[in-house]
Each structure stands twice: as structure tokens, then as C-alpha cells.
Amino acid sequence: MPESNSTRSLRLGIAGPVGTGKSSLIATICRALSDELRLGVITNDIYTDEDARFLRSAGVLDPERIRAVETGACPHTAIRDDITVNLLAVEDLERDFALLDVVLIESGGDNLTATFSPALVDAQIFVLDVAGGGDVARKGGPGIARADLLVVNKTDLAPYVGVDVPTMVADARAARDGGEVLALSRTDAASVAELRAWVLRLLAAHRSGFHVPQDPGPMAPHFHADDDGGALHAHADGDHEHSHPGADRTHAH
């Protein structure tokens, strides 16, 4: 759970399979926002500090504000089951560079089931790319279906890999029950502007207390029958209340 302290930033997780452009997405966010927000980055590499070095060399942020943690060959564990090393790294960064507005935490590239614990991040972006195949969005999974934002990345490559971007985005919206999907290319200024606006909206919602961290969950959505005919929903860990997207009801698990 979030600690109540004065240096607490908005903690934004970036998850998604290997090679979909998570580091590049972080570089894009830094480029778009580092003039107006105080940013920090934590990377979770699998076997090297490649991602941290890429981001430092990209020159988008003071290299001191980009830190790497090891994950013991378990990138999934480090962002979900035992988040200790990441929490310590985030808290150190928030302390050393107080006050930070946003800390971006990049997961090690993992499979479609890897999502962040809401005890580590306040919100998360799940990243797919067109080069990974136009059908991936249809495969669903907790990150695709229920991350705060799904990014379909590298849209500039679509003509070369035979993917129709509008179809892939439509598939993604269907998998997300209408949730937000952003078709992104770092070479497409309009899409970068949309990404920037999304982060700023999230930050405003976080600061106003309106945004509540949600667990995308490890489980597939399932049907609960009730008097109104039932609702399709996903269980998250722990006892809490949440509202269902697309449904005007709230209940406790």
C-alpha cells in the first residue's frame, strides 16, 4: 500500500513483452514531459543493465535519476509477488531527488500475464507492438485487458509487417471492454501528444485523490450472476471495493 509521506510521487509502471518498446516509451515520456515534471526511472532488467544504459545514453533525463534493480531471473516476482527491491529503489529515488512528480518503473520484459502489484505502482501501462503480430491484442490477459492504458507501439512499422493498425486497435478496445488504447509511434507527434496528455490527466487524477490504483489481476474475467443479470469482472487481490468499468456498481470482494 502507498506510504503516507511527503515525498511520495506518482508511481507509473510500464509492462509488456520483450522488445515491444517499453524503454523507448519511457524515453518518449521523458522527452515530452521532463521540462515540466520532475521525473525518475527504475528499470528491471533481466540479465543486464541494458535498459538503464539505453535510457541514460538517450540523454532524456539526468543519468543519476535512472536506476536499475536486479530481479534474480524473476522479473514477474519483482513487480508483483515480492516487490521489496523495487519499493526500496523507488523510495531511495524519491528521497534523493525530492520532490519527484512521477517515477516510471519499467518491468523486465515478460509474458502477457506479468502485471504490477498495486502496492508498487499507482497505475500501469501495458505495451504491445505491431511487429509482435496483429493478433496479440485479441489474446487478452490481465495487462492487455485491464492495465490503465494499453499502448499499441511502433505503428510506423505496420506497413512493413502486414498489420492493419485500426483493426489491431479495435481488437484491443474489444479486449478491454472499451478501455483506453493508444496507437503510438515516437515518429508520430500527434500520438506522442496524446500520450503526454494521458500522463498529465493521470497525474491530476492522482493528486486530486480521484485515481485509485487497480490490480489488473492474474485471473481471467468471469461472470457473476445477480438480480440485474450479472456482471463480467475480474478479481483483484485482497479485500477492497472497486467500480467495474462500464458498469455503475461498486462492491467488495
Add this chain to the structure above:
Amino acid sequence: MPTIVTRIPASATLVMMLADARLPVGGHVHSAGLEPALAAGMPANRVFDYLLGRAHSVSLVEAGTAVVARHVALPATADSVAAGLAAVESAWAARTPSRALREVSRSLGRGYLRLGTRLWPGHPGIDACSAAPSPLSRPVVLGAIAAAANLDAESLVRLVIYDDAQTVAAALLKLAPIDPAIPAGWVLRACGEVDHLVAAIAALTSPDAIPASGAPQTEEWAESHSLTTQRLFRA
């Protein structure tokens, strides 16, 4: 919020939880020096010898440190606990010449302390760890947790020896996998080899008496590992 532990469970339950790889302290990013050793060229078929070597050397330093920290954190006022733990930390540091290993242990100690402050807030030993001017090592924090949780000294010694061996065994299955039943047997044999030392270490109360049986080769490997950019485990 986590439930604060007020009714203390038996030592056997505590030691099971503290020895469990599922304990949320960030232990999964450590290999107890195995990755540095293999990277430096130690053959994977020498891992049982490596386990025995650690059980007779660094594990005894760690266990002795934890036991004395537990003793210091047991009674008394917060002030004397703080001074006592600082003395134990100094004694441990003197027996751990590698800066890289000290940093790694203190980072792991912070993971333990995060758990300790949630489960046993207000205990003088835990509070003294939290108030320390810089992070304390893993065995010192573990000793404070043992004091707070009412874990007996012999169980604490066995926990430290077992945890080190099991950390190596689990990392081996990631780094150079073999039939997983084999390292499980090695862990028990390595623990058995030093079991006759447990009572004497559990009886220690003074920082000066902590064993000084270091493993210089391990220290050197840890130093090299801290500089590499290709690693799965922190250490």
C-alpha cells in the same frame, strides 16, 4: 494494513516463515555468492563443496552476528539497544571486508526491516534498526526481528545456516540446473555438518565473540560481480 503480531506464535512457526523463500524481503535477487562464483569459473560440480565451505565460514559469521544482535535487542531501553546493535554491526563489518558484500547485506537488511516494522512496530530492537543512521546488515536486522518475535537463539542459528545453503541451492537451479532433488539433499547435509556448532554459537552474547571465519575468495568474487553489467542476481 498488515496485522500487527501481538500473540506470538511458536519459534517453530516463526523459523518456518523466516526460512521460506516466499518471505517478502527481496531475497529472490540473491544467490549467496553462487553467481559470482560460477562467473569466476568455479565448476558447477563443486557446488556441494561450496555449500560446505560457506557453512563452515561465512554462515557462522552471519549466525553469530544474528545471535548477538538478538541478545542485545532482547531487554533494556531503546538507547542501549541502539548502541549495542551498532557495536554488533561494527563487529560484523570487520569480519566482512568486501564493501560490495556489506552493501548487499545492508540492502537485504532493509528488506527485512520493512517487514519487521510492519509486523512488530514499537519493539525496541526494530525501532533501533529503523533509527540507525545508516542501514544495518541483514544478520543484525534478523537478530532484532528474532528478539521482537521471540525466536530462540538455536533456531536463529539454524535459520541463518539453512537460509544461506538454500539460497545457493535455489540459485543453482536457475544458473546451472540439475535434478532439483540433488541440491535439496546437499542443503541438509551441509546443515548437518555444522549442527554440532549450533549450541555454542547460540550461546554467544558479545560482539567480540562472533566467529571471524571469513572466505576471502568469496569476497573477491563478490567485488568482481558488483562491477559486472551481466548478472541475474544482485550477489
